[in-house]
Amino acid sequence: MSDQRAVVVDGVSKDFGAHRVLDDLSLRLEPGSFTALLGASGSGKSTLLRILAGLDEEFEGRVVVPPRVSVAFQEPRLLPWASVLDNVVLGLDKRARPLGAQTLAEVGLAEKSGAWPLTLSGGQAQRASLARALVREPELLLLDEPFGALDALTRRSMHQLTLDLWRAHAPTVLLVTHDVEEALRLADRVVVLQGGVIGFDAEVPEDRGLRMEKPAVLHLRRELYGALGVDVVTA
């Protein structure tokens, strides 16, 4: 998309009581890029995402986001009293319903459009949540650990789906995760939140499909674990 604009975080600080979670943090995300934001729990990853999503306005500094921002949360947060399709087109015009059904088909849930969310499996609910995020053609897609609660097999297929959707719709993606492998598998850039600022920032080398065994990626993986304060034994 040609009118896409970069995401800019400019000197953002945020306190929770006496605790400064974000401390004059700056970050720029290029249009159409896929960035993974890593950090230990409590490091402020979700806080930054909430600020970008417009859910937290009590911060210092400045952020610039494109007009259309979508979020897929850690829990799918489908309204249990609305059908899957109604959830997908939540807040949209009635004319968006065919598009909503089309997006559900895209995430492999075509036959579930009339189902109640509570009857879906965890993976299906997360797919519906992705469909809800994507049907609006967002210029910025914020993913807040959306795969954390899924089993390993479902997570792998969700990874693939996420990449497919990113290629098809080309939004700027910020994926908040604590999973180094997930970050390396999906993103083309990884940043680590440390002490309220971006303490580590690197491009992920190599093609996505083959990269996980490549030496450069293994090296980056070791660096990332180091930045996160975890010692890993490497063979």
Next chain:
Amino acid sequence: MSVVSVGAAATSATENGVVRHGRGSNRRRRGPRLRYLSLVALLVLWFVADKADWISADTFPGPGAVWHAAVDLAQSGKLADALQVSLTRVVIGGLIGVVLGVVLGLLSGFSHLAESVLDTPLQALRAVPFTALVPIFILWLGIGEAPKIAIVAFAVFFPVYINTYAGIRSVDVKYAEVAQVYGLSRVAVARRVLLPGALPGILVGIRYALALSWISVIVAEQLNASSGIGFLLVNARQFLQVDVMFVCLVLYALLGVVTDLVYRLVERRLLVWRRGFDGA
């Protein structure tokens, strides 16, 4: 350790471990059957107590006598009249109370301004028993239908108001955030998120209110009325027609059961999306 699953339900400990037998998928049927069985057992007990003279017919008539009194009342048309009068009061008063309760509960739930204006006086008013208001309402509204309807509306209002208000406030903020991210207007948030999220709570309030509606109409009809089931009961007491009094009591019980049945049907339709715990 071994776990074996076959045939009828049973669990037993053996030296190999605990053996569990599946009990098939037909166990839901037992509940309703048991429910009716216990009611029939109660009736049989009443019947036996009457036949064996454990109870005196002057103060506690048997099922036969009560049945005859009911048939007499039905044939004279008094039963239908009383029922219709009471039902009308319950429906009109109940509707007024439910609508006011839902509307004010929504207001208090949605807006902090409305809450600070409405909630404290309403909580104070709630402490007043509706029975204490009967003489006041008669003074204000006369002895016609108005005071009876007002009593029912007053009694019904509070459980609906409180549960609607609590229902709105208990809607998970996570859903409200979704609405915020996707740019829903205030009206859309209310309609698509808060109201359906509060509906289970609202229905709890309405269910409680339905029971109160019958209690309140009876109270209203006993203190000042010339028609209705409550009047029938007071009248019967004056003439020592114990069997007629029992007809009224059984009628109340039946009305309560029917009201609850209707409620359950409505609830099941409105809350189809729930897959919550439904009793063991």
